[in-house]
Amino acid sequence: MTEIIDGNAVASQIRDDLTAAIETLADAGARPGLATVLMGDDPASQTYVNMKQRDCEEVGIESHHVDVDGDASPAELYDAIADLNEDPDVHGYIVQAPVPDHVDYREVIRRVDPIKDVDGFHPENVGRLVAGDARFRPCTPHGIQKLLETAGVEPEGKDVTIVGRSDIVGKPLANLLIQKAEDGNATVTVCHSRTDDLGAKTRSADIVVAAVGVPELIDGSMIGEGAVVIDVGVNRVDVSERRSEDSQTASDQSDTEKGYELVGDVEFESAKEKASAITPVPGGVGPMTRAMLLYNTVKAASLQEDVAVDLP
Known part of the structure; x- marks a missing residue:
């Protein structure tokens, strides 16, 4: 029988384990x-920020938030970043993507203090x-490694195919899985939009x-x-394009x-x-991403305050 890897359960355990630290x-x-720093009023970004703030409250991490007007100059965002770099009460922070088109996101990341860069993007x-x-x-990527560990899947000696080469998932995950480590030592193939015969890979x-x-x-x-x-994908698709009315179930009606x-x-x-074994969507990788942000925040605090803690 196929194992459904429950990201919600694994993330909940990680949050519980972080409490002692x-x-x-x-x-x-x-x-x-x-x-969290949010420039603009993108509804999805606001939802993500709210979720991260709730996560902090649940585990006892102090939550701070900075709003920057979407029409403001890049300098105003850079000033907010500089303030956070100097704030001793903030051990880690994220600038929620996307930022407005007139702001260079790579420049934003370069201005984040690396020891407070809990996204790991600097x-x-x-x-x-x-x-x-x-x-x-x-x-x-770290959340994916934790899911594999929980499912009893050891990457060592395995052939891994990653479909996607983003700076956020594909590239760092490939680097982690090839490293000489307990959760590495895999042989990794990275595929993308120009890969020939993706199915063979x-x-x-x-x-x-x-x-x-891509849904x-x-x-x-x-x-x-x-x-x-x-x-890893989370895609919104129009229900009307996927199902006819005759085939809808009660749960489908809710989606409709x-x-x-x-x-x-x-x-x-x-x-x-x-x-x-397979992860569902939703309830697979998504909860792990948020849990590992808390993990990185605790690690950042430990490093900056020189206080040793046990991390899960």
Whole structure:
């Protein structure tokens, strides 16, 4: 029977395990602080920021937030970043993407203090990751590693195909999985939009990671028997384009009221028939990304305050 890897359950356990480390820091007068920066009023970004603030409240991390007008100059955003770099109560922060078109996101990342860069995107932190001395592992790749560990899947000696070459998931995950480490030592193939015969690459893999942002690009015919499938994609699709009224179930009617449903980069039902283990969407990788942001914030506080803690 195919194992459904429950990201909600794993993330909940990580949050529980972080509680002791947070209290150790708090007892030393150094309660971890995480800030979010939002430039503009993108509804999805606002939702993500709200979720991260709730996560902080649940585990005892101090939450801070900075709003910057979407029409403001880049300098105003840079000033907010400079303030956070100097704020001793903020141990880590993120600048929520996307930023407005008139702002260079790469320049934004370069201005973040690397020791407060809990996304792991600053060039210094990227370089340390590639060199095998990561200060902060990017949240989604690290979350994927935790999911594999929880499912009892050891990457060592496995063939891994990653579909997607983003700076956020594909590239850092590939670097992590090839490293000489307990959760590495895999042989990794990175695919993208110009890969010839994608199905041949995914069918030959022991582990398939889909992180390309194309709804249900990978179906069961592209999965090898017994492979482990990690679906990073979260895509909104129009319900009316997917189902006729005659085929709708009661749960589908709920989706119809919203006008959309969430699907991954993997066609779940057909892939489930071939995979030995698979993550669902939603409830798979997404909760892990948020949990690992908390993890990185606690680690950042430990480093800055020079207080040793046990991290899960």
